Amino acid sequence: MVTLADDLQPLHHPKTWIGKYVWSQDHKVIAIQYSLTAVAIGLVALVLSVLMRLQLGFPGSIPWIQPDNYLQFVSMHGMIMVVYLLTALLLGGFGNYLIPLMVGARDMVFPFVNMLSYWVYLLSVIVLVAGFFVPGGATGAGWTLYPPQAITEGTPGYQWGIVTMLVSLAIFIVAFTMGGLNYVTTVLQARCKGMTMMRMPLSVWGIFIAAIMGLLAFPALFVAAIMMLFDHLAGTSFFMPTIFSMGQISDTEGGNPILFQHLFWFFGHPEVYIVALPAFGIVSDLISVHARRNIFGYRMMVWAIVIIGGLSFVVWAHHMYVSGMNPYFGFFFAISTLIIAVPTAIKVYNWLLTLWRGDIHLRVPMLFAIAFIFTFIHGGLTGLFLGNVSVDVPLSDTMFVVGHFHMVMGVSPVLVIFGAIYHWYPKITGRMYNKTLGQMHFWFTFLGTYATYLPMHYIGVLGVPRRYYALGDTSFIPDSVSTANAGITIAAIIVFVAQALFFINLTWSYFRGKKADPNPWGASSLEWLTPDTPPTHGNWGEKLPTVHRWAYDYSVPNAERDFIPQNEPPSNEPPS
């Protein structure tokens, strides 16, 4: 069988530095470009979160944080974290790096489109950042951008900030589509000989399904963004009824704000899983490798990913139980939402059962994976509160929601990302990270984020609303809430500062780290079996690998080592 990206197609190796590192079509370089850009913009979002926390924990301590820029910080923080950091990093970064290496391809199927994807993404980030500098500043409509307020006076950035935001999102979606088509096609068409779908590592499965979901979900956001741009700039009324705002009757008529919410969450809920599924896949691999044990229930894990991906398109309105939509929808969406918990729980069980009877090496990536299981269990369970329609009524739009989604889609994927970076760092750079710094980074991040988010749930149950610049005098809020808020802020600042350990470690190790073994963890999957470390353009040297087994042959009885590489033929078969 001849596959795309096969030996038959000679690769054109670039000769110049610019061709290698700037206008590169090598999936590994593009992955690094994506990752560095995502992390850079993510740091902006992180700084914004610290500013918000300072205002909430120590109100008024920074006099220039006012209600308007506070809301701008909230909105930009949320959108950057979800879209420009996590989506870009997990798909553009990890997807690009891992897919060709793990399925045994020389590159993505469309390397040129892949390169374009990055540059268009970069453009979207530039337009996004431009929002801070346009007249009126960035949008302060919340990351959900609900109309009418997103485009009416009274909301910061309603003039131009919302325009740059919507335009940036539209550009991002173009970039994502180019990348996503590549990931899907590469998985379907460019797997090496012997790499059946059911032999692929779960990382690839997670990214593959997430990419498909992105291709189906982002268009909803795209049309919503374009329609809102029309409402704002061309005077249409897709989302705008007649309103009386700031002393004037608008000349809009007949539009429906709830329509936007449906479109937004038809994208927004799958988006949660676009972030979660790659993390699920990657963490499965980290756990299996470092516990020296086959992933437990591989087939169930694959089906769970597929089922979660499918079901996540029919749960979106659980974000809208109190939106004013027909309340009878609540029955349907509560049931569909809680059904998703079943495949999700199966994943958790299977991670635990992979550790069970394993031989667990508590290396830094494994520490992050274990912490992920803990935070994901926590965040997943609080999701059941919010999904269970009548429990959501008192909790919606409170700090409970903020605690929940940070635990489940902030902390959990970020822990996986850290673990994954430590795990693949030796392959990517050819050097080992510093263990002690890695462990310190782990402890501060894990314990610090838990201390940040656990109390938030409680003040949310009390009734403290989210997106509040200040609580002011509110009869039901006792003084102890300010103590909680101060504590949360201190924990968040510790987490923030501790990230320096990560950056110092990676930078220092890049130049000074110990030379890495090509396969330091004794992993079976193909990316560890490249002839060069770091892998060079074309990945596999002269000959593509041939796969003879799944990616999880760890501690096979009677095998001489505790792992069997995927390209090793069965012992009764003569070596090819």
Next chain:
Amino acid sequence: MPVAIVIAALVVGSVLFHLVSPWWQTPIASNWSSLDVALDVTLWICGLAFIVLNLFLAYVVWRYRHREGHRAHYEPENASLEKTLTFWTAVGIVGMLTPGLAAWAKYVNVPQDAAMVEAVGQQWQWTYRYPGPDGVLGAAGVMHITPDNSLGLDPTDPFGRDDKIIESSEMRLPLDKPVKLLLRSKDVLHDFYVPEFRAKMDLVPGIVTYFWMTPTVAGDFGILCAELCGVGHHEMRGNVVVEPQAAFDEWLSEQITFGEILEQASPASRSEMFATADVCVGTSIWSNP
């Protein structure tokens, strides 16, 4: 090793935190204890899962940590174990959904005898309207708004004449009487939220949303806005006084009706109001049932 101990400690610590935390629900002041029951059931089931799963995590990390000569067990799958776990998960889900959906069935079924009260949101304040003796709220819509007709009642609708207009941030409700709150926004989304009542609902410009409840405790409760509505969102406050029917009736009788507003208005203001009645009625909001 330390990570196993820390995970176990976090489980114990979280449970302790839960027990000693001074932050939990406010004392309930409405009929919605069924929402609290649903929350409690969800909490017990999820709490149990949290404890069991994470203690198991701590245990396996400790028990199967790497030691010299130790080798992992090779076992690709175990269908019967997976089936058992799936089954018990499904049981837990049904256990949570049952009280959850039962409470929701009550939430969406407004009792026939619920009195109607309207709360109107605008950036960033609350105003209210009560029906007069006819028990019906007159038609209203933003296109009817003039300086003297701030809630936008249709001046030609006879049902609106006896409506009581409350242009202050304080509303009142009679104790132990079911009430259907009709919610209307003039400008952007808002959300009527009284933590002690548990219930909440968004206000959406262009349509009338609603929820119902029965206040069960007399007192003065704060109303917050729980849907982002611009820079004044955190300052959009009101309050609701719950008091016995007699006191409520007396308070209501002192409030001005829309008919009185029309009478007292200057001729210029009145003709301004009636001029709005000529605009295209296709877009008006009909809030009488």
